[in-house]
Amino acid sequence: MDYKEWEIDDQVKRSLYRAMLKPRMIEEKMLILLRQGKISKWFSGIGQEAISVGVASALEKEEYILPMHRNLGVFTTRNIPLYRLFSQWQGKADGFTQGRDRSFHFGTQEYKVIGMISHLGPQLGVADGIALAHRLRKEQKVTAVFTGEGGTSEGDFHEALNIASVWDLPVLFCIENNGYGLSTPAQEQYRCKDLADKGIGYGIESHIVDGNNVLEIYAKVNELSMQMRKNPRPVLLEFKTFRMRGHEEASGTKYVPRELMDAWAAKDPLDTYARFLTTSGLMTEAEKSKMRTEIAEEIDGHLQKAFDAPSISYNRTKELNEVYKEFDYQEIKHSIHKKNIRFVDAISDSLKEAMERHDNLVILGQDIAEYGGVFKITEGFVDVFGKERVRNTPICESAIVSASMGLSINGMKAVVEMQFADFASSGFNPIVNYLAKNHYRWGEKADVVIRMPCGGGVAAGPFHSQTNEAWFTKTPGLKVVYPAFPFDAKGLLATAIEDPNPILFFEHKGLYRSVYQDVPVNYYTLPFGEACLLKEGGDITVVTYGAGVHWALETLEKHTQIKVDLLDLRTLQPLDTESIYASVKKTGKLIILQEDSLFGGVASDIAALVMENCFESLDGPIKRVASLETPIPFNTDLEQNYLPKKRFETALLELAAY
Numbered sequence: 001m002d003y004k005e006w007e008i009d010d011q012v013k014r015s016l017y018r019a020m021l022k023p024r025m026i027e028e029k030m031l032i033l034l035r036q037g038k039i040s041k042w043f044s045g046i047g048q049e050a051i052s053v054g055v056a057s058a059l060e061k062e063e064y065i066l067p068m069h070r071n072l073g074v075f076t077t078r079n080i081p082l083y084r085l086f087s088q089w090q091g092k093a094d095g096f097t098q099g100r101d102r103s104f105h106f107g108t109q110e111y112k113v114i115g116m117i118s119h120l121g122p123q124l125g126v127a128d129g130i131a132l133a134h135r136l137r138k139e140q141k142v143t144a145v146f147t148g149e150g151g152t153s154e155g156d157f158h159e160a161l162n163i164a165s166v167w168d169l170p171v172l173f174c175i176e177n178n179g180y181g182l183s184t185p186a187q188e189q190y191r192c193k194d195l196a197d198k199g200i201g202y203g204i205e206s207h208i209v210d211g212n213n214v215l216e217i218y219a220k221v222n223e224l225s226m227q228m229r230k231n232p233r234p235v236l237l238e239f240k241t242f243r244m245r246g247h248e249e250a251s252g253t254k255y256v257p258r259e260l261m262d263a264w265a266a267k268d269p270l271d272t273y274a275r276f277l278t279t280s281g282l283m284t285e286a287e288k289s290k291m292r293t294e295i296a297e298e299i300d301g302h303l304q305k306a307f308d309a310p311s312i313s314y315n316r317t318k319e320l321n322e323v324y325k326e327f328d329y330q331e332i333k334h335s336i337h338k339k340n341i342r343f344v345d346a347i348s349d350s351l352k353e354a355m356e357r358h359d360n361l362v363i364l365g366q367d368i369a370e371y372g373g374v375f376k377i378t379e380g381f382v383d384v385f386g387k388e389r390v391r392n393t394p395i396c397e398s399a400i401v402s403a404s405m406g407l408s409i410n411g412m413k414a415v416v417e418m419q420f421a422d423f424a425s426s427g428f429n430p431i432v433n434y435l436a437k438n439h440y441r442w443g444e445k446a447d448v449v450i451r452m453p454c455g456g457g458v459a460a461g462p463f464h465s466q467t468n469e470a471w472f473t474k475t476p477g478l479k480v481v482y483p484a485f486p487f488d489a490k491g492l493l494a495t496a497i498e499d500p501n502p503i504l505f506f507e508h509k510g511l512y513r514s515v516y517q518d519v520p521v522n523y524y525t526l527p528f529g530e531a532c533l534l535k536e537g538g539d540i541t542v543v544t545y546g547a548g549v550h551w552a553l554e555t556l557e558k559h560t561q562i563k564v565d566l567l568d569l570r571t572l573q574p575l576d577t578e579s580i581y582a583s584v585k586k587t588g589k590l591i592i593l594q595e596d597s598l599f600g601g602v603a604s605d606i607a608a609l610v611m612e613n614c615f616e617s618l619d620g621p622i623k624r625v626a627s628l629e630t631p632i633p634f635n636t637d638l639e640q641n642y643l644p645k646k647r648f649e650t651a652l653l654e655l656a657a658y
Contacts, residue, residue, distance in 0.1 A: 001210070001212065001213055001267065001272045001276075002213070003213065003215050003272075003273065003276040003280075004276075004280075006215040006216060006218075006219045007219075008215055008218065008219060010282055012057075012218070013215065013277065013282055014277070014282060014283055015057070016053060016054070016057060016214050016215070016218060016273075017270075017273055017274065017277055017283065017288075017291075018291055018295075019053040019056075019057060019073065019076070019077050020049040020050060020053045020073065020214060020269065020270050020273065021270060021291060021292065021295060022073075022076045022295050023045065023049050023052070023053070023072040023073040023075075023076050024046065024049055024270050025292070025295050025296065025299060026072060026076065026082070026085075026299060027042075027044055027045065027046055027072065029299055029303070030042050030089070031044070038090070039089045039090060040091075040102065041102065041103060042103075043069035043070055043103060043104070043247070044070065044243070044244070044245035044246070045069075045070035045071060045072050045073065046244045046245050047178075047212070047241065047242055047243060047244035047245075047264065047268060047269065048070055048071075048176060048178060048211065048241050048242075048243065048269075049072075049073045049214075049269055049270060050211060050212050050213060050214035050217055050241075050269035050270075050273070051071075051073075051174070051176055051211050051217060051239045051241060052067065052070075052071040052072065052073025052074045052077065053073040053077050053214060053217075054214045054215075054216075054217025054218040054221060055074070055144055055172070055174060055217065055221050056073065056074045056077035056078060057077055057218055058217075058218050058221035058222040058225060059142060059144060059221070059225060060141070060142075061078070061112065062112060062141065063112065063141050063142050063143065063144070063225075064112045064113075064114055064127070064130050064141075064143045064144070064409075064410070065078070065112065065113055065114070065143075065144045065145075065146075066113075066114045066115075066116070066123045066124075066126060066127050066130075066143070066144070066145040066146060067104065067113065067115065067116070067146050068104070068116050068120075068123075068146045068147065068148065068151075068176070069103055069104045069105075069116065070148075070176065070178075070243070071104070071146055072104075074113060074146075075104070075111075075113060078111040078112070078113055079111070080108065080111050080113070081302065082298060082299060082302035082303070083302035083303070083305040083306045083309075084096065086302055086303050086305075086306035086307075087306045087309060088102075088103070088106060089102070089103060090306055090307075091311075091312065092306060092309045092310075092311065092312065093309065093310070093312050094306065094309055096108055096442050097441050097442050098312060099312040100440060100441050100442075101441045101442070104116065105117060105118070105441065106441065106442040107409075107442050107444055108442070109409075109444070114126060114130070114409060115442075117433055117434055117437075119429055119433055119434075120147065120148075120150075120151045120154060120156075121147075121151065121154040121155065121156025121157060121160075121398070121402075121429070122156055122398070122401075122402040122405070122429060122430040122433070122434045123145055123147075123402070124145055124147060124151075124156050124157055124159075124160035124161075124173070124399070124402070125156055125159065125160045125163070125398065125399035125400070125401070125402025125403045125405075125406065125430065126145075126402045126403070126405050126406040126409065126434070127143045127144075127145035127160070127164075127171050127173075127406060128160050128163045128164050128167070128169055128171060128399065128402070128403045128406060129402065129403035129404060129405060129406020129407040129408070129409070129410065129412075129414075130143045130406040130407075130409055130410045131143040131164070131169040131170050131171045131232075131406070132167060132169055132362075132403060132406065132407060133406070133407050133410035133411060133412045134170065134410065135167075135168075135169065135170070135232055136362070136388055136389070136412070140229035140230065141170065141229065142170045142171075142172055142225045142228050142229060143169075143170065143171050143172065144171075144172040144174055144221075145171060145172070145173060145174065146174045146175075146176060147173070147174070147175055147176070148175070148176050148177070148178065148181065149175060149176070149177040149178065149179070149181060149186055149189055149190070149195055150180075150181025150182070150184065150189055151175075151181075152175060152189075152190065152195055152198060153181075153189055153190065155398065156398050156399055156402065158198075158202075159394070159396035159398055159399030159400075160173075160399045160402070161173065161198070161199065161202045161204060161234065161236070162202050162394055162396065162399075163393070163394060163396065163399055163400070163403060164202075164204070164234035165202040165203050165204050165234055166394060167391075168232050168233050168234075169232065169233075169234055170228040170229065170232040170233065170234070171234045171235075172221065172224065172225065172228070172234075172235055172237065173199075173204075173234060173235070173236045173237065174237050174239065175195050175196075175236070175237065175238045175239065176211065176239050176241060177195055177211070177238055177239060177240055177241065178211075178241050178242050178243040179242055179243065179260075180243060180247070180255075180256070182247040182251065183247070183251070183255045194208055194238055195238045196208045196236060196237075196238040198236070199236035204233075204234050204235065204236050205233065205234075205235045205236070206235070206236040206237070206238070207220065207224075207235070207236070207237050207238070208237075208238050208240065209237055209238065209239050209240070210239075210240060211239030211240050211241030211269075212240075212241055212242075212267045212268070212269040212272070213269070214269060214273055215273075217239070220237070221237075224237075241269075242260075242264035242267075244261070244264065244265065244268075274288065322439065322440055322443070323439065323440045323476050323477050324439060324477065324479075324501045325439045325443075325445040325500045325501055327498075327499045327500060327501060329495065329498075329499075329525070329527055329528070330498070330525065331525060331527070332494070332523060332524050332525045333524060334491070334520035334522060334524035335520050335521060335522040335524075336520075337520065337521050337522070338518040338519055338520050338521065339518070339519060339521055340516055340517070340518050340519075341486055341516065341517070341519050342486065342512065342513050342514075342515065342516055343485070343486045343489055343507070343508075343511045343512050343513070343514075343515045343516075343517075344375060344376070344377060344512035344513055345486070345519075346486035346487070346489045346490040346517075346519050347377050347451075347489055347490070347493060347507055347512075348376075348377045348378070348379075349490060349519075350489070350490040350491075350493040350494050350523075351363065351377065351378065351381075351415065351493065352381065352384070353494070353523040354415075354493070354494060354497045354523075355381070355384075355385050355389065357523060358413055358497065360411065360412045360413055361389070361412070361413040361414070361415065361497065362388075362389050362390075362391065362407055362412055362413070362414050362415070363378060363381070363389065363390050363391065363414075363415045363416075363417065364391050364393050364400055364403065364404060364414060364415070364416050364417070365378075365391075365392075365393060365400075365416060365417030365418070365419065365451075366392065366393055366394075366395055366417075366419050367392060367419070368381075368390060368391075368392060368417055369381075369382045369387055369390050369391065369392040370382055370392075371392075373417060373419075374419055374453075375453060375509070375512060377417070378390060378417070396426075397418065397423055397424065397426035397427035398426055398427045398428075398429060398430055400416060400427065401416060401427040401430040401431055401434075401435070401448075401450070402430045402434065404416050404435075404448040404450075405430065405434055405435055405438070405446055405448060407447075407448075408445060408446050408447040408448055408500075409444060412447070413447045413448075413497060414447065414448045414449070415448075415449045415450075415451060415497065416448065416449070416450045416451065417451045417453075418450060418451060418452050418453065419453070420453055420454070420460075420463075420464045421452035421453055421454035421455075421466060421467070421468055421506065422454075422463050422464055422465070422466045422468070424450065424452060424468065424471070424504075425468075427450075428471070431450065431472070431475075431478070431502070431504075432471075432472070432475045432478070434446075435448055435477070435478070435502035436475045436476065436477030436478045436502060437477055438477075439477065439501070440476070440477055445500040445501065446500075446501065446502040447500045447501075448502045448503070449493075449496045449497055449502075449503045449505055450502070450503070450504050450505065451505050451507060452468075452504055452505060452506045452507065453507050453508075453509050453512075454466065454467045454468065454469075454506050454507065454508060454509065454546075455467045455508040455509050455510050455511075455546065455547055455595060456510070456595065456627075456632050456639055456642070456643055457510040457547065457639065457640075457643060458509055458510050459634055459635075459636055459639060460509075460634070461632070461633070461634035462631040462632050462633065462634070465632040465639075466632060467506070467508070467546065467594075467595045467596050468596070469482060469504070469506055469572055469596065469602060470596055470600055470601045470602055472504045472573075473572050473573050473602055473605075477501075477502065478501075478502055478503070478504060478573060479496075479499065479501055479502070479503045479504070479528065479571070479573050479574065480503070480504045480506070480571065480572040480573040481493075481496055481503060481504070481505045481506065481528065481570070481571045481572070482506040482508075482545045482546050482569070482570070482571070482572055483506075483507075483546075483570055484508075484511070484515075484545060484546055484547070484548075484549035484550065484568050484570070485515065485517050485549075485568075486515065486516070486517040486519045487517050487518075487519050487520075488526060488532070488568075488570055489507065490519055490520075490524070491524050491525055491526030492505075492526050492528070492570065492571070493505060494523060494524065494525045494526075495525045495526055495527065495528060498525060499528070506546065508546045508547045510547055511546075511547060511550070515550065526570075528571045528574055529571055529574035529575065529576050530570070530571075530576055530579075531543075531567045531568060531569045531570060531576040531579045531580070532567070532568045532570055533565065533566070533567055533579070533583075534549070534553070534566040534567070534568055535553075535556065535564055535565065535566035536563075536565055537562070537563025537564045537565055537587070538563055538565075538586060538587055539562050539563045539564060539587060539589065539656060540562060540563075540564050540565070540587055540589045540590070540591060540652070540655055540656060541564070541565045541567065541580070541583040541584050541586075541587045541589065541590045541591070542556075542564050542565065542566045542567065542590075542591050542592075542593060542652075543567045543569065543580055543583075543590065543591070543592045543593070543606060544566075544567070544568065544569070544592070544593035544594065545568060545569040545570065545572065545594070545602075546595060547595055548593040548594060548595055548644075548648075549566075549568045551593065551644075551645040551648060552566055552593055552648065553566070554645075555645070555648055555649045555652060556652075558649070559649075559652065559653070559656075562652065562653075562656045564587075565583040565586065565587055567579060567580065567583060572602055575606075577609060577613075580606065580609070580610065581610070581613055581614050584610055584614045584617055584618070585614055585617040588617055588618055588619030588620065589618070589619055589620045589655050589658070590607075590610055590618070590622045590623070591622075591623040591624075591625060591648070591651055591652060591655060592606050592607060592622070592623070592624050592625070593625045593626075593644060593648050594624075594625070594626045594627075594644070595626070595627055595643065595644065596626060596627060597626055597627045597628065597629050597630070598624060598626035598627070598629060599629060601624075601626055603624040603625070603626055604624065607622045607624055610622060619658075620655055620658040621655075621658070623651045623654070623655055625644045625647050625648045625651045626644050627642050627643055627644050628641075628642045630642060
């Protein structure tokens with residue numbers, strides 16, 4: 001291994017050795033603790049230390065790094081206190097996730113390290129978002145993100161590279177090609193000669209680097225990062241290396257040929273570099289021994305501190321309260337001056353006013369710039385706010401949702417327009433596994449609103465008509481808003497953008513241009529979790545939301561003899577159970593109307609809650625009314641019979657007569 005050709009300061013060369021030695025010694029200690037049952041699992045990076053240390057040492061301390069579970073050297077090079085890492089691995093309170101997640105599944109703003117989730121791919125898009133925030137603020141910074149050769153098979157990898165290329169984002173994509181994805185060898189993962197070749201298709205500069213040569217890594221990353229700060233662009237680096245331990249310790253390495261293990265053992269990045277330093281006269285054996293003693297003492301002292309820390313005690317209130325970032329809702333009252341506008345105009349006005357109020361707000365979506373979006377909600381926005389803040393995106397929902405998370409991490413707000421709510425399925429993973437869980441896991445907000453044009457009645461068929469709120473209402477960490485009127489839509493969207501938590505904001509397409517209302521002209525907010533009582537009566541309680549509100553109003557106009565409490569929920573998470581219970585206790589009868597198909601929908605949960613909390617007040621069976629248990633059809637007659645409007649009328653009359 002050639003270490004001599006790299007012109008690097010001698011002090012840096014010595015510091016790089018210590019930086020590699022430290023994670024190696026920690027790992028050796030952790031393997032002992034694993035066998036003793038004092039930690040539960042370990043993902044070893046032995047043999048790959050040069051990559052983590054070389055990259056982290058070359059970057060500035062204020063530049064974000066997004067590592068994986070074999071990048072202990074990133075964490076130690078960033079000087080994270082060891083007792084906090086040990087506490088993390090033991091599930092102690094001093095850990096970064098307070099026992100809620102394990103190993104390296106955490107981030108820390110203090111050290112600008114953003115950890116992975118097990119699904120691997122989303123962190124690549126998160127890096128795009130972090131880098132985009134730097135670019136928008138004209139900050140000359142690089143973001144480095146790691147993945148393995150196996151992770152390059154995921155769609156998120158391709159989406160993230162494409163976004164970074166199209167937007168000229170200064171992201172350093174680091175592929176640690178260690179030969180195996182768990183037990184699957186590289187030849188069964190991809191057929192290109194080198195993974196660096198994958199950058200060519202995206203117009204990305206790519207390099208192959210010896211992943212066991214810390215000087216080559218440091219020099220190359222240092223050179224590239226200096227260029228990228230001045231000339232922002234993505235760069236793909238493939239580090240050729242090897243994993244000397246199992247995917248995790250329990251899996252072992254029996255699937256690896258012995259001769260391959262021996263060949264790479266001879267290239268051990270720590271041993272070969274240590275010999276170079278000695279033969280070059282840069283470090284003596286005594287200095288290396290002293291360094292080992294100092295690191296061992298540091299490890300033992302911090303380990304004891306972690307062992308001595310008390311175990312976490314379960315606190316139900318604390319667990320529930322930390323699913324969401326605390327939001328101090330501030331009421332901004334609406335003016336008396338109003339104009340009669342459509343639902344679609346209310347959404348557009350709210351977005352525009354939020355963009356004026358928050359100069360760190362970015363809107364992302366397909367065709368939303370000059371075209372104004374398929375529903376023309378952002379028409380004219382580019383002229384006012386520019387294409388930097390009103391950004392057309394490639395067709396890649398997963399990476400765009402991840403990028404919105406990256407924007408939030410780096411101090412921005414993001415609104416993502418799903419062209420249709422149906423397409424959220426392509427971004428489902430980062431919504432439910434990254435945005436939803438981030439604050440609970442390590443206290444980081446997800447300041448993201450995802451707008452969801454949804455619903456049937458417009459003959460758009462099974463892929464453009466779903467109302468899929470139940471996919472998200474069952475996911476702790478997400479908030480779900482679903483207004484029925486322009487006034488509510490404007491005020492609730494403003495609140496959603498103010499709220500630092502991830503919010504799915506459903507907008508029924510059928511209401512966009514059919515429903516008008518007098519709406520205040522100023523910026524105002526409305527609280528989440530407060531249903532609106534539209535009609536009062538003592539016979540039956542009707543609970544609904546979205547288009548169901550208008551179906552209920554129309555039906556009730558035909559049957560004025562039935563006196564109904566009509567509740568428009570407005571938000572589904574949080575849910576105003578107090579208003580529901582109060583009404584049911586008054587009327588004794590309940591119908592829940594939803595556009596979604598019946599099984600597993602919001603109506604089922606409301607029915608169960610009422611049974612558990614108001615059973616003695618009920619004078620009849622709870623009725624759930626919903627769409628058919630089929631995909632939503634295109635044909636107008638089929639669609640009208642799929643939707644529940646007619647069935648609601650039948651249920652209303654039956655319950656009134658009960």
